[in-house]
């Protein structure tokens with residue numbers, strides 16, 4: 250008997266490239282992207298810009314670098330960006346915009362659904378006065394912690410920002426998860442929903458190495474002028490890559506083959522949540538996309554590390570800092586989710 254493979258629910262970043270993706274990488278024509286002559290990078294940049302309705306795009310190694318290039322391209326030293334307390338480009342990027350760009354964040358509290366009160370956005374915009382940093386950007390994230398921002402909010406918040414003269418940036422690391430979730434509500438095509446969300450913004454960052462299943466890479470989209478500035482910042486950040494077409498080909502393959510299948514990840518996340526309903530000590534947040542958050546009751550909380558160790562001993566990997574988190578992706582199947590449910594239930598029965 251062979252040991253079953255680990256069910257790795259720590260993140261959608263852990264996926265291995267499929268055989269077809271590897272073949273696409275090996276077949277990719279390559280050049281030197283610092284000279285601007287890698288055909289596979291150029292093709293990817295045109296593809297994602299066209300898909301989301303922008304003039305241009307820039308292939309970057311990580312989502313963190315993409316957000317950094319975006320904020321520094323929109324801002325000068327002494328400017329600020331309005332951003333959520335839980336947003337990746339505030340909380341999880343080492344304060345890069347402040348460190349490298351002298352751009353300060355102006356964080357806002359989220360509402361329970363991940364949105365902001367419009368009055369909070371408006372109230373955070375500083376008057377033109379020497380005392381204050383210049384408020385330049387509103388940055389949203391969609392999905393945020395697995396939540397789809399209601400489209401009415403995205404429209405209202407970005408219209409307000411525009412009326413106030415702010416640039417609008419979307420950290421759409423999981424934009425296609427948002428588009429799949431939104432498409433399930435509206436019945437419109439997933440790509441149309443992705444474009445509809447993206448078109449509310451001046452710049453959009455998307456990750457290929459999350460649910461889309463590519464090994465490396467993100468893209469930043471915007472106007473030609475904006476992308477020219479971002480290109481300079483990418484160089485300064487050390488993100489000019491040479492035969493990067495190997496990676497761009499994987500991303501391109503992911504756009505062609507891994508967008509619609511995200512719906513399967515969302516269905517498995519719902520199955521995981523449903524399978525844990527009624528377990529004493531657990532409060533399961535109904536998932537809207539591919540991330541399931543579970544709160545442990547006050548009595549169960551001290552057992553978090555024991556639970557993670559128990560799951561690991563059963564070949565199930567998850568993360569739990571404050572909350573338990575399970576993320577479904579390309580390399581998780583229905584059998585894996587059933588194993589996870591059984592192992593968690595077993596722990597709480599014991």
Ligand SMILES: *Cc1c(COP(=O)(O)O)cnc(C)c1O
Nearest residue numbers: 311312313314337338390420422
């Ligand atoms: C993963 C992620 C990023 C970028 O992460 P990298 O690890 O730098 O690629 C940015 N924003 C969000 C919302 C993310 O989930």
